[in-house]
Every structure is written in structure tokens, then in C-alpha cells.
Amino acid sequence: MSRTVYNFGAGPAMLPRAVMERAQEELLDWHGTGISIIEMSHRSPEFESLAAESERDLRVLLSIPDDYYVLFLQGGATSQFAMVPLNLTTADGTADYVRTGHWSDKAIRDAQRHCRVHVAAGKGLQSFTTIPDPQTWELSDAPAYVYYTSNETIGGLEFQYTPDVGELPLVSDMTSNFLSRPIDVARHGVIYAGAQKNYGPSGFVVVIVRKDLVGHAQPSTPRLYDYKEFADSKSLINTPPTFSWYMAALTFEWIRDQGGVAAMERNAIRRSDKLYRIIDDSDFYRNPIERRHRSRMNVVFTLPDKSLDDVFVKEAAAAGLVALKGHRVVGGIRASLYNGMPDEGVDALIDFMRDFERRHG
């Protein structure tokens, strides 16, 4: 590689360089075994120790209480759109969902196959620029759980707090802001996060689930969709995505060595603030999201004229700033600033934006 490239893609996304380098160093010979982690049995003592250590690291990083299982699954975050209702409701039970954008909509559509879905907030909205205050949520009488998406990756909206739903199990899709801030695990029933945004390769997902919610899956639930099967087998029902798990483990270690999720949060605030400041200080760039709900992870913005989008994306790529195109359903520009994005990348983007505005403004 002859030049520095900063990858602003929303996922699969940029991982910390040190993690990628370590994986490269260890690729052919994992810890003196003479074989690659890719080639190693998931039932070997070596892999079992890696798995156990990754769970320990994650428990420390997020202060996960003992009455929660930490499960490592395949199928990506999307698997959880079905797995949550299958495990937490009955076919005629009701679950409450908060609509804040594309990913909550996807979760709703899947859940509708497995239970009754009540949309508690955001019903009928076509575009999403704010998060309805939890005080205004219209919860049903006795929902099996209340579901929210803590960061809408496409819209660029993020919950900056844990919503209060009393004693009801709170379920959160934290795929795109996982490990970017401390979270209050004890106030949730289920937290899940696909890996490819903030901590590893795609296809892999971590589920943190309160133990009393496990063991009640709907009778038709496939074994691979039953939390209990994973809890009982230490997530080794069948062959897990061992390489992805290993990469996630390396990222957990890296986060720990950087100072944990508190350090990740400081980074995320600093980097996103810089970028939002440039947008707010200009008449050229615009971000439509209400300030207090802006995402630290996915900064979306528009240019004065849609026809400039492609020019911006192309010129940025030529300058080594890649994957800035907004999601196809919303257009515009999106800069994703996950844990792996260094400050230099954000600074380079800001310099480019200033220059682009001078030339096209």
C-alpha cells in the first residue's frame, strides 16, 4: 500500500490498524502452534481459551453483571431481528417497538412473523430527524419487551441515554455504537451487536442476555436460534465463525489497552464534534438531525445540490478518503467514525471538506 487511505464506510468498516497488523503477524502461526487460527478446531483447548478470554475481556469492558450470559453467534445482527421475538415472546404475545429509522423498521418487519408488534413511538413517520422522548412512548399493557435501536446507522441518530421503561425487559440493537461508550447493561434484558461496524468482521454477533430471559423460546424455534442452546454449549453448538471471533477478541484487547470504553467515548465525542462543527459553521454542508440526537458514529450530511454528491465522493476517494457515499435509501454523504478511525482521518476529511466548499461553494 503506497498511501494512507481512511475508510469511512458504515460496515464492514475500518478496524484499528494495530489489530489488523497483529492478525497479519499471527496469521500463519497462532501462538507457536504452527497452524493458523483459521485452521484450528473450535473444540481445541487453544480455541476454548481464546473464547473464554474474549468473554472475560468483554465482561470487564462493559461491566457485564454475572446474571447475564454473553453469547457469540453467527448470522450477523439481522439474525437477532428474529431471535429476540422467538426467545422472548409467544406467538400471540406482544412486543413494543420504537421506530427511529431503517434498522428499527427491519427489526419490526421480522418480529411481525413471530409475535404481535405494537409500535410504541414513531408510528407513521416517513423521515427521521429526532428520537421521540421516552415519556411520550405509548407502551402496550404487558409487552414481552420494549425494543429500540441505540444508533441508527443510516439516518445518523443515536440515543445518548438508556430509555426508562420500568421493569419491562429492554432490548437494544447496539450494532453500530457497541463499545464506543459505556452502557448500563443491568437496565437491559437483551443487548446485541453485529461485529462489522465496531469490532470485527461481518457475520458475527455478540448477544448479552439476562439469564432469566433464556430458556423460554417458542416451540418451533430452530436450535441455532435458541439462546439456551448457546448458553448451555458456551456458544459452541456447531462450528462458530472462529476467525471472526478471534478478530473480535483482538479488538476487545485493543480497546482495553487504549483505556476501555471510556477512552473510546472520549475519542468518539472529540472526532464527531469536530466534524459537526464544520458542518454547522458552513452554509454549504447540512445535517438534518436534532442536535441532541446526533450520532457520534455516523455523521450524515448533504451538499447544496444532489448533483455534487458524486463529485464529492469521487474527489474524496482520489484524496484517500473512501466510502463516503450515503446509504442508497437516503443519499447524501455519510462519514462513519467507529473506534478504528484515527483523528488524522477526521482531520483529513475536514481539510478536504473546506477545500471542496471553496471550490464548489
Ligand SMILES: *Cc1c(COP(=O)(O)O)cnc(C)c1O
Ligand atoms: C448493520 C446493521 C445491522 C445489520 O447487520 P448484519 O450483520 O448485516 O445483519 C443491524 N442493525 C444495525 C443498527 C446496523 O447498523
